[in-house]
Amino acid sequence: MRYLIKNGNIIDPARRIATVGNILIEDGKVSQLFDLADLNMTAEPTGEVEVINARGSIVAPGFIDLHTYLGEPGEEHRETIESATQAAARGGFTTLCAMPATQPAIDSAGTARYVREIARQRGAVRVDLIGAITQGRSGERLTEMAELAEAGCVAFSDAGHTVSDPAVMRNALSYAAMLNLPVMAHCEDTRLTKGWAMHEGTISTRLGLQGYPSSAEEVMIARDIALAELTGAHIHICHVSTAGGVALIRNAKERGIRVTAEVTPYHLTLSDRWVLGSLAQSTPPTGPAPAPEGKKRKRAKKSEPGLGLPSWFDPTLLPPYDSSTRVNPPLRSEEDVEALLEGLRDGTIDAIATNHMPQSMVEKDVEYRLAAPGISSLETALGLMLSLVHRAEIDLVDMVAKLTEGPASVLDRTPATLRPGAVADIVIFDTDQTWMVDPKDFASKGRNTPLAGQQLKGQVMMTMVGGEIAFRRGNFGVGTGMLRQASKLEGILDDADKD
Amino acid sequence: MPAKNTTTVPAPEAAPRRRHVLDLDDFSAAEIAEVLETTASMKEVLGRSIKQVPALRGKNVVNMFFEDSTRTRISFELAARSLSANVVSMSAKGSSVEKGESLMDTMRTLQALGADVIVMRHSEAGAPYFLAQHFHGSILNAGDGRHAHPTQGLLDLFTIQERFGRIEGLKVVIVGDILHSRVARSDLWGLTKMGAQVTLCAPPTLLGPTAFWLATWPDVTITSNLDEAIAGADVVMTLRLQKERQQAGLLPSLREYNRLFAITPERMAKAAPEAIVMHPGPMNEGVEIMPEVAVSSQSVIETQVTNGVAVRMALLYRLAGE
Numbered sequence: 001m002r003y004l005i006k007n008g009n010i011i012d013p014a015r016r017i018a019t020v021g022n023i024l025i026e027d028g029k030v031s032q033l034f035d036l037a038d039l040n041m042t043a044e045p046t047g048e049v050e051v052i053n054a055r056g057s058i059v060a061p062g063f064i065d066l067h068t069y070l071g072e073p074g075e076e077h078r079e080t081i082e083s084a085t086q087a088a089a090r091g092g093f094t095t096l097c098a099m100p101a102t103q104p105a106i107d108s109a110g111t112a113r114y115v116r117e118i119a120r121q122r123g124a125v126r127v128d129l130i131g132a133i134t135q136g137r138s139g140e141r142l143t144e145m146a147e148l149a150e151a152g153c154v155a156f157s158d159a160g161h162t163v164s165d166p167a168v169m170r171n172a173l174s175y176a177a178m179l180n181l182p183v184m185a186h187c188e189d190t191r192l193t194k195g196w197a198m199h200e201g202t203i204s205t206r207l208g209l210q211g212y213p214s215s216a217e218e219v220m221i222a223r224d225i226a227l228a229e230l231t232g233a234h235i236h237i238c239h240v241s242t243a244g245g246v247a248l249i250r251n252a253k254e255r256g257i258r259v260t261a262e263v264t265p266y267h268l269t270l271s272d273r274w275v276l277g278s279l280a281q282s283t284p285p286t287g288p289a290p291a292p293e294g295k296k297r298k299r300a301k302k303s304e305p306g307l308g309l310p311s312w313f314d315p316t317l318l319p320p321y322d323s324s325t326r327v328n329p330p331l332r333s334e335e336d337v338e339a340l341l342e343g344l345r346d347g348t349i350d351a352i353a354t355n356h357m358p359q360s361m362v363e364k365d366v367e368y369r370l371a372a373p374g375i376s377s378l379e380t381a382l383g384l385m386l387s388l389v390h391r392a393e394i395d396l397v398d399m400v401a402k403l404t405e406g407p408a409s410v411l412d413r414t415p416a417t418l419r420p421g422a423v424a425d426i427v428i429f430d431t432d433q434t435w436m437v438d439p440k441d442f443a444s445k446g447r448n449t450p451l452a453g454q455q456l457k458g459q460v461m462m463t464m465v466g467g468e469i470a471f472r473r474g475n476f477g478v479g480t481g482m483l484r485q486a487s488k489l490e491g492i493l494d495d496a497d498k499d
Numbered sequence: 500m501p502a503k504n505t506t507t508v509p510a511p512e513a514a515p516r517r518r519h520v521l522d523l524d525d526f527s528a529a530e531i532a533e534v535l536e537t538t539a540s541m542k543e544v545l546g547r548s549i550k551q552v553p554a555l556r557g558k559n560v561v562n563m564f565f566e567d568s569t570r571t572r573i574s575f576e577l578a579a580r581s582l583s584a585n586v587v588s589m590s591a592k593g594s595s596v597e598k599g600e601s602l603m604d605t606m607r608t609l610q611a612l613g614a615d616v617i618v619m620r621h622s623e624a625g626a627p628y629f630l631a632q633h634f635h636g637s638i639l640n641a642g643d644g645r646h647a648h649p650t651q652g653l654l655d656l657f658t659i660q661e662r663f664g665r666i667e668g669l670k671v672v673i674v675g676d677i678l679h680s681r682v683a684r685s686d687l688w689g690l691t692k693m694g695a696q697v698t699l700c701a702p703p704t705l706l707g708p709t710a711f712w713l714a715t716w717p718d719v720t721i722t723s724n725l726d727e728a729i730a731g732a733d734v735v736m737t738l739r740l741q742k743e744r745q746q747a748g749l750l751p752s753l754r755e756y757n758r759l760f761a762i763t764p765e766r767m768a769k770a771a772p773e774a775i776v777m778h779p780g781p782m783n784e785g786v787e788i789m790p791e792v793a794v795s796s797q798s799v800i801e802t803q804v805t806n807g808v809a810v811r812m813a814l815l816y817r818l819a820g821e
Contacts, residue, residue, distance in 0.1 A: 197624070202714035205707060208624040208646030208684060279524065319632050321625030365603055367623035369644075 001050065001468065002026045005477075007036070008054030008428060012061060013401035014408075014415035023059060024049070025424045028467030032420055052477035054428050057461055060400045061416035062094025062125075062425035064407035065378065066184070066262050067238060067353035069159075070096075070127075071445070072118065073111075074103020079358040079445045081115070084378070085124040087356070087444035089471035091378040092403075092460040094125050094425035097411075099159035100132040107132035107143045112151035124470045125463070126425070128411075133158045133172045133183060139165060142172055149179050154411050157184035157238065160328065162220055164190065169224065173233035182234040182260070182410060187220035187245070188212075188329065197369035199272040199330040207275060207321065209369065212330050214242035221245045225252045225259055236410055237261040239355050241329040243339030250348040260410045262353035263340050265384035266327070266375055266450075269313065271334045274325040274450055275368075277318035313387070313454045323364045323371030324450040327357070330373075341393055344402065351406035352399075354381045358446020376439070376446030383456030386431055390457055396431070424467035428476070433459040519631045519638045520814050522647035523688035531656065531693060537813035538657050538806070544581060545809055554820045555584035561614040562588035563605070564641070565621045570780060571641055574804070575618045575650075578811035582820070584616075606630050616819050619643070624681075637818040639811075645679045651779055652685030654810040656693060658803050659734055662775055667694030670771070672728045674700040674760060675738030675787050678707050682779045683738060687716050696720075700728040702760065704749040725760055732770045736777040737762050740787045753786055762788045767797060775799045 003025040010033070011018045022034040065088065071079030081098075088096050098115065100106035106115060112129050119127035131148030135141045137158040145156060156176055162185070163169040169185075176183045193212045198204050200211020221237055225248060228235035237249055240261050252259045273280045318325065325331060343349040357374025364371050385403070388394045404416040416425060434457045439447035463471040523531070544552055560579040564572050572588055579586040602621075609617060616637045619627050624644030631638045642648040660666050671690055677683045677699050690697050698720040699712065706712070709721045722728050729735060740756060750756050762776060776788070776798045784790040793800060 200707075200711075202711045205711035206684070206715045208644050208681060210645075211707075282524075319628055321628045323629075362601075366601060367621070367629060368625040369623055 002048065003052055003464070003467070004049050005052045005054050005059055005426070005428065008057055008059030010059045010418060011397055011400045012418040013397055013405045014061070014417035015419060017418075018397055023418060023426070025426075025464070025467050028424055030418050030420050030422050030424050033418060052428075052462065054461075054477055057428050057430045058396070058400070059418070059426060059428050061404045061418055062427050062463060062465065063092045063382075063403040064095040064097070064416060065093045065354050065356065066097045066236075066351055066407045066410060068096040068098055068356045068378070069101055069358065069374070070098045070115075071358055072102065073115065077360050077445075078363070080122075081118050081127065082122045082124070083443060083445045084356070084358070085119070085122075085127065086471070087376075087378040087442060089124045089463045089465070090443050090460060091354075091380075092382050092427035092429055092463055093354075093378060094427065094463060094465045094470070095128060096125060097128045097130050097154065099130055099157060101137065101159040105132045105137045106130070106148075106153070107135050107137065109144065109147040109151035112148055112153055116152055125465050128152070128154045130155045130157050130159070130184060132156065133163055134168065137161045139163045139168060142168070142175060145172075145175050145179060145181075149181060153181075155182045155184050155236065158186065160186055162186050162188045162190060166223060166227065170227050170231060173227050173231040173235065177231055177233035180412070182236045182412075184236040184238050185220070185224045186238050187217050187224060187240075189216045189219050192216035192219070195369070196330070198275050198326065199332050201272060201333050203272045203276055209275070212328075214244055214332065214336065217242050217329055218244040218248060221248045225249070225257060228252075228259060229255075229257045232258070234258040234260070239264050239267065239329055239353065240340070240343070240349065241267045241332050241336060243336045246339045246343035246348055250343065250346070253348060260350045261343075261348065262351040262407075262410070263344060263349045264355045264377065265352060265381045266377060267329075267332065268337065268340050268344065269384045269387060270315075270325075270331050270450065271337050272331045273334070274315040274318065274331055275321065276315065277320040277322050278316045279320045281316045313451065315450075317453045318450060321368040322450065323366065323368050324375070324448050324452070326368060326371050326373050327355075327375050328373040341388070345394060345398070350402070351410055352381065352385060352402045353407065354378050356444070356446075358444050359448045360445070361447075364448050374446070374448060375450065376442065376444045376448050378444060379442050380437060380449060380451050380456065382429060382460055383435070383437075383458050384451075386458030387456065389431070424464055426464040427460060428462040429458060429460045431458045433457070433461075435459050517817055519627070519640075520649050520818065521627050521631060521638065521640045523649045523652050523685050523692070524647075526688070526692065528692045528694075531653070531689060534653055534810070534813050534817065535657050535660055537816065538653070538809045541581075541812040541816070542806065542809040544812070545805070550581050551583055552581065553583045554816050555579065555582035558584045558615045558819045559613050560584045560586050560616045560618060560815065560819070561609050562586065562618045562641075563609065563620070564588065565591040565619075565626075566642070568620055568642070570804075571620060574807045575641060575811050578808050579618075579815055581808070581812055582815055584815070584819070602626065602629065603633060606634055610635060616815060639814060639818060642681055645681050646684060648681040648685045648779075650807065650811050650814060651682050652689040653814070654803055654807045655682075655686055655736065655777060655779075656689045657806050657810055658777065658799055659695075659775070661802070661806070662799060663733065666690065669695045669733040670698070670731060671695045671734040671736065672698045672700055672732045673736045673738065674725055674728065674762070676705045676740050676744060677701045677738070678705045679741070679744070680738050686736065687719065691716055691718060695734075698722060698728045698732070700725050700760070702750065702756070705744065725766065726769065729766050730769050733774055734777060735762060735767065735770055735774060737787050739779065739781065740783055742783070742786075757786055760787065762792050764789065764791055764795070767792055767795075777803060780804065
């Protein structure tokens with residue numbers, strides 16, 4: 001099938017392009033890209049082609065998620081490869097990196113091949129595999145990493161488990177360096193987090209919940225950076241959540257150590273106040289005092305009436321102790337959120353990763369601390385990230401880069417791009433489409449999200465994988481004959497519409 | 500045709516009835532004062548030879564205790580019976596919970612059996628909030644994890660008010676394992692709302708960073724020096740030290756804890772002349788409190804126990820009384 005995506009706002013961070021134009025897709029690849037600012041654009045395609053009108057929407061390379069939990073094999077009641085990849089397509093992701101936290105773990109070439117095969121048959125999007133660092137993710141004996149790599153694993157991680165023994169971690173890093181693949185570290189010193197329920201701070205103290213101190217993450221990040229320096233390996237820090245963690249990574253990068261990092265959309269937008277739920281109404285924010293004039297970048301006010309900007313989301317829609325807010329690492333303080341944003345802006349953090357962790361009601365409808373951690377986050381990732389764009393916290397092109405180019409660079413890949421000849425993995429999203437999060441509408445089996453009932457602004461309209469439509473919202477893009485006001489640029493667009 | 504000059508007078512709006520008692524954070528000072536007033540009349544009932552009124556006749560009160568506490572359970576049972584409610588008590592030991600039934604399941608069963616009020620004790624902070632989302636009746640928190648113990652907080656306030664005739668302006672020292680104490684948290688809400696000056700005194704390992712406390716209760720004073728804290732205090736409230744804290748490495752030894760943080764006669768001598776000593780019980784005499792202090796004329800520990808029944812009656816009445 002051939003498709004012509006017309007008049008979209010094309011953003012291709014890998015080529016530093018942001019323009020209005022048309023994209024022709026043939027044989028699963030980007031065949032041509034017409035920049036409408038360029039007047040020499042007579043080469044309209046002829047023959048049978050489906051025209052998709054993307055006027056007003058952003059057209060970008062498909063998003064890559066470095067950190068997804070599939071649930072299959074072994075925990076199909078939480079998620080299946082089919083449901084996870086459909087959720088991914090709805091979220092604009094065309095590639096998922098599946099964490100090996102399955103039953104059994106992806107710790108042998110056999111399991112890896114099995115999962116790849118299911119994903120090939122039933123996956124709506126591409127699935128890449130991350131192999132376990134240690135057998136059974138137990139932190140003791142290394143897996144056959146070379147065989148895992150031969151079976152298609154693109155990185156190694158014990159996914160949700162820390163390799164506690166530093167000697168084992170050192171060996172894992174050395175070995176992975178031989179294969180030139182990254183080790184993705186879940187950084188948590190579990191001796192400091194025993195019995196944890198939430199982030200340790202003001203709110204855990206008030207609520208009487210056992211805390212997960214920031215330092216439990218930071219000591220492990222520091223250790224893993226030191227071991228990466230020792231071995232020359234590539235360490236990737238998963239879901240960094242603390243200000244101290246960002247500082248350690250920034251410092252390591254300055255020293256030239258091969259370290260990359262990811263952050264989740266929810267750690268960038270939600271804080272531990274969410275555990276207070278409706279009690280947050282009566283509690284003043286705990287964030288830092290505003291910086292003196294001129295010192296900080298200007299940003300949109302939190303809720304400017306009339307602009308239709310999404311305000312900060314409203315934690316008071318939840319009851320106190322709502323287990324949908326329980327996640328590992330926990331939602332951190334507002335100071336941490338600020339530091340994560342700063343890390344994203346200055347390049348310390350390379351990629352956005354969803355840490356999509358579907359859980360069933362059985363795991364969540366229990367006492368707070370006993371609830372399984374995790375947020376089902378593939379389908380809300382873009383909306384959360386765009387809330388940062390709408391509030392002028394980050395730039396739209398940068399956001400797309402952190403969802404495409406950034407994760408690709410972590411995996412040492414050719415960056416996802418819309419260059420002619422590239423595989424047509426494409427997302428089309430509307431930055432202004434407002435919608436209410438209703439977990440019942442999720443494609444994911446995991447309905448566990450603290451965002452139920454919140455308004456998000458920005459929605460995926462279409463996702464294309466290898467030149468085929470994996471998800472399309474309603475009749476998006478059908479019909480091109482709308483009347484439009486003329487302007488200089490519009491005149492050019494209308495000319496292009498005549499065929 | 501309606502007659503002229505008739506105006507409809509709306510019925511006076513009754514104050515919305517409180518549905519649950521989960522913590523004291525959502526009580527205003529006025530509501531606390533009201534509860535203390537009701538408590539006084541309930542205490543009068545307890546002083547009669549027939550200690551029963553029909554206020555809750557026909558209501559079903561279920562004591563759902565997922566954590567052992569014979570004293571608190573008996574106190575709640577007596578309170579409900581004194582109001583003529585039907586009372587059943589269940590404890591997690593040997594119950595469906597041990598068979599792996601979820602809290603939600605247990606609650607649904609109790610609801611189907613006709614429970615009007617669930618009095619709940621649970622080792623997990625926030626568990627009563629979870630039930631309150633789903634239960635059609637009222638939840639009365641009898642202590643959840645290290646979070647809240649609102650009836651203990653109110654009985655402490657009642658005991659102080661009974662003794663001094665006021666709470667405002669009194670200097671109150673809470674000493675001991677603040678970090679793990681639900682009593683301390685509920686007392687903090689209650690005492691600060693009623694205008695007491697509160698000092699928290701604990702070793703840093705049983706407190707955590709002071710900024711975490713000051714963010715919620717900005718007017719309290721925090722120290723690890725008991726001798727300074729106790730000087731001139733009107734109320735000295737000590738908390739039970741669980742001996743497991745030493746195993747967990749939070750204390751070098753009970754001996755050292757006793758030396759630094761126990762309430763001794765010598766220390767009480769530094770407090771205000773009319774000062775009282777309080778303890779939520781059960782006591783580790785010789786650890787956090789010396790036996791001679793516990794039985795001294797300054798001790799109101801037994802009065803606290805009596806007042807506990809009256810406070811629980813007052814709250815049950817507010818939740819389920821006609």
